[in-house]
Amino acid sequence: MSFDLALSGINAANTDLNVTSNNLANVDTTGFKESRAEFANLFAQTQGGVAQTAVGNGVQVAEIAQQFANGNTTNTGNNLDLALSGSGFFIASDNGALNYTRDGAFQVDQNGYLVTASGEQVQGYAPLTNGGFNTGGLTSIQLNTAESAPQATTAAGVSLNLPANATAPVNAPLNPADPTTYTDTTSMTVYDSLGAAHTAQLYFLKGAVANNWTTQLYVDGTAVGSAQALTFSNTGVLTTPANGQVNFGAYTPTTGAAAMSIAFNFGQSTQDGDSFGVTSVSPNGYTTGSLTGISIGSTGVVQANFTNGQSKNLGQIALANFANPQGLQQQGNNQWQQTFDSGDAVHGAAGGSGFAKIQSGELESSNVDITTQLVNMITAERVFQANAQMISATDQVTQSIINIPNG
Helix, strand or coil: CHHHHHHHHHHHHHHHHHHHHHHHHCCCCCCCCCEEEEEEEECCCECCECCCCCCCCEEEEEEEEECCCCCCEEECCCCCEEEEECCCEEEEEECCEEEEECCCECEECCCCEEECCCCCEEEEEEECCCCCEEEEEEEECECCCCCECCECCCEEEEEEEECCCCCCCCCCCCCCCCHHHCCEEEEEEEECCCCCEEEEEEEEEECCCCCEEEEEEEECCEEEEEEEEEEECCCCEEEECCCCEEEEEEECCCCCCCCEEEEEECCCCEECCCCCEEEEEEECCECCECEEEEEECCCCEEEEEECCCCEEEEEEEEEEECCCHHHCEEEECCEEECCCCCCCCEEEECCCCCCCEEEECEEECCCCCHHHHHHHHHHHHHHHHHHHHHHHHHHHHHHHHHCCCCC
16 A cells, blocks of 8 residues: 555656656746646545545646746847737637647748748738728738838918018019019928829918918929919908818829829918918828838737838737636647637737737747746655655565564
8 A cells, every 4th residue: 555655656746847847948938838736635435435544545646737927028129029918818820720829929921921930820800991900800910011002192281470561572473483573482292193202382472462462382393273362360360261271273293193183271370470480381192102111019900111101000919818728728839729628718909908918029938937946846856755765665564574484
């Protein structure tokens, strides 16, 4: 009996040493979660229960329990390296089979998909055309590296001040090459439908009547339409046009682009004082943009950024959580699979209720504490030695009984 009891102790200690050894072997494994050997005592039972004088039948391994405490994060400088600062798992698809991981060392495959080191496609939510993301189903995240299409300028806000004490130009008609034919001027860059840049110049001419002005648009040195009236009140507020909107008409670029018609909003412009000043000009539109990089925010939104200042949402990385993470089945390659014990995966976005935020440019280290593991190793070794000594002592007792002479 003592042999069996001690042997169960040796087996349990050996399992503990194996678990500790596995933890130490994965100290540098990204996203690794340490395990802990948990034990339970054994008792032989009958229908009548356990006798009060029963000694017990030794020990057994009750569970190898995974410990899902967060590991420290390490800065890598690679924006495709992602770490989770809280609960949740990244979702990876292996030909439709979903696996879960804390290892965010992602890369891009030959088809532009965001994948794990072992090639599974990272799952997320597809962008919607009207903004937001389709959280109703998972899809693979594909990084689009195409150029950003241009957008023609259709509107421009103009906020400026015209001097109240200005006098009408000395000469007429308006000639951009002759400063004596206009009072003040300002310019801005606008874009046609092909993304070509053009210089739009606004000229302002003080009228003969107080508070009256006219403005004329030139694009690339060519007059567009006819001059438009601007009238201000005796307190310097724009009164004509009442809505502040001025449209000079269409301009047809020589680039082969579509005709341009730009609505100028002078609603924030004033007339007071003795100096001309431009507060802001804000035309919309932009030229063609080349990709400058991919960024991933704390909520998992993946954006492509372009040289024209535009950005495009490519998707949002999805996360999964479980009622009982310890019930997940380890699969190797830093991945787990859902089981009955873990419960069904709950999908959501980073930063949402119950989900971690994402840290781009960082990786989560293993949560193995070397000092703790070395102490566990010493403890398990002593348990092993003690049970081995018990077998040795039991062997001596058995030999002594065998050697008792017959009387």
